[in-house]
Amino acid sequence: MLWNLFINCFKVGAFTIGGGYAMIPVMKNVFVQQKKWVSEEEFIDMVSMVQIVPGAIAINASIYLGHKLAGLSGALVATLGSILPSFLIILLIASSLTGWYQYPLIANFFKGVRPAVVGLILVAGVKIGKGILKSKQSLVLAFVFGALILWLKIHPVWLIIAGSVSGIFLGRQKR
Amino acid sequence: MIWQLFITFARIGLFTFGGGYAMLPLIQREVIDRFKWLNETEFLDIIATAEMTPGPISINTATFVGYKMAGFWGSVLATLGVILPSFVTITLLTVLLNKLKDNKTAQDGLKGMRPAVTAMIITAAFSLFSQSVTRPLDLIIFLGVVVCSWQNWLNPIIILLLSGLLGLVCGLC
Numbered sequence: 001m002l003w004n005l006f007i008n009c010f011k012v013g014a015f016t017i018g019g020g021y022a023m024i025p026v027m028k029n030v031f032v033q034q035k036k037w038v039s040e041e042e043f044i045d046m047v048s049m050v051q052i053v054p055g056a057i058a059i060n061a062s063i064y065l066g067h068k069l070a071g072l073s074g075a076l077v078a079t080l081g082s083i084l085p086s087f088l089i090i091l092l093i094a095s096s097l098t099g100w101y102q103y104p105l106i107a108n109f110f111k112g113v114r115p116a117v118v119g120l121i122l123v124a125g126v127k128i129g130k131g132i133l134k135s136k137q138s139l140v141l142a143f144v145f146g147a148l149i150l151w152l153k154i155h156p157v158w159l160i161i162a163g164s165v166s167g168i169f170l171g172r173q174k175r
Numbered sequence: 176m177i178w179q180l181f182i183t184f185a186r187i188g189l190f191t192f193g194g195g196y197a198m199l200p201l202i203q204r205e206v207i208d209r210f211k212w213l214n215e216t217e218f219l220d221i222i223a224t225a226e227m228t229p230g231p232i233s234i235n236t237a238t239f240v241g242y243k244m245a246g247f248w249g250s251v252l253a254t255l256g257v258i259l260p261s262f263v264t265i266t267l268l269t270v271l272l273n274k275l276k277d278n279k280t281a282q283d284g285l286k287g288m289r290p291a292v293t294a295m296i297i298t299a300a301f302s303l304f305s306q307s308v309t310r311p312l313d314l315i316i317f318l319g320v321v322v323c324s325w326q327n328w329l330n331p332i333i334i335l336l337l338s339g340l341l342g343l344v345c346g347l348c
Contacts, residue, residue, distance in 0.1 A: 156295045
């Protein structure tokens with residue numbers, strides 16, 4: 001079971017390009033459809049649950065599924081399996097290719113890529129923010145938080161804490 | 176140094192809610208502003224590399240920064256650091272989490288984080304903008320990417336590859 005778990009998590013980790021969210025559908029395909037280790041319902045519950053916990057969603061999902069299927073050792077094995085592919089690839093890039101960034105062709109490639117990354121980050125932020133447009137309070141909070149980061153250089157950690165406290169407070173008031 | 180990497184990435188892991196991009200402002204603050212382990216250009220290159228290779232951005236960044244600052248063991252410790260908070264919480268609290276999922280207070284808290292996370296990500300994009308958009312071509316790429324990604328016309332990997340090729344071709348001219 002442990003070996004099987006490791007290999008399947010490794011596969012999910014190795015074949016999903018484009019960050020954590022891309023891993024979830026692949027993971028579902030392997031764990032629910034192919035292996036039938038968890039039911040579809042459990043999987044969907046699991047996805048909403050691991051978002052309460054800090055960290056990357058895909059890694060959280062493998063920790064949870066590993067733990068559910070084979071206890072603590074299952075959690076360890078599943079985590080290792082899913083991070084090992086990206087770990088090895090980045091290690092390879094970091095150790096052999098860093099010099100390549102100076103190479104003109106690669107340097108020009110990355111010069112074109114950088115503004116694209118900023119564009120992707122901006123769109124990701126705005127898309128996450130779309131959900132808060134429904135309430136004026138959240139919109140005002142978002143602006144206040146943004147101003148605090150930009151001008152007062154407040155550490156993001158404090159905003160996360162302030163945000164959750166205000167969320168709980170406002171929620172209480174509503175009920 | 177290795178210990179510092181471990182602690183820093185554990186802290187980043189602990190305060191990332193909402194996955195992926197939500198981690199970037201934290202990494203920016205700790206890794207670039209505070210410890211100066213990376214500059215902003217290197218950071219953008221790592222995000223691009225992370226998007227074009229398998230695995231979550233957080234893991235990729237931790238591995239890369241760890242390796243750059245302290246070699247192989249640096250990469251191991253930074254990577255372990257970033258997953259430690261999730262690992263401990265999930266394995267210890269499985270039962271509790273199942274209840275929390277439907278708990279109103281936990282939901283309110285998560286909802287309340289959303290404005291903070293949004294503000295964090297958007298301001299991160301603002302502060303990285305001046306570093307990366309220096310030529311007219313960069314502005315064209317930036318605007319094109321915003322439109323394509325907003326409309327979901329192309330997936331991020333294709334967007335990055337095309338932008339890179341554009342940069343490469345224009346660099347030759």
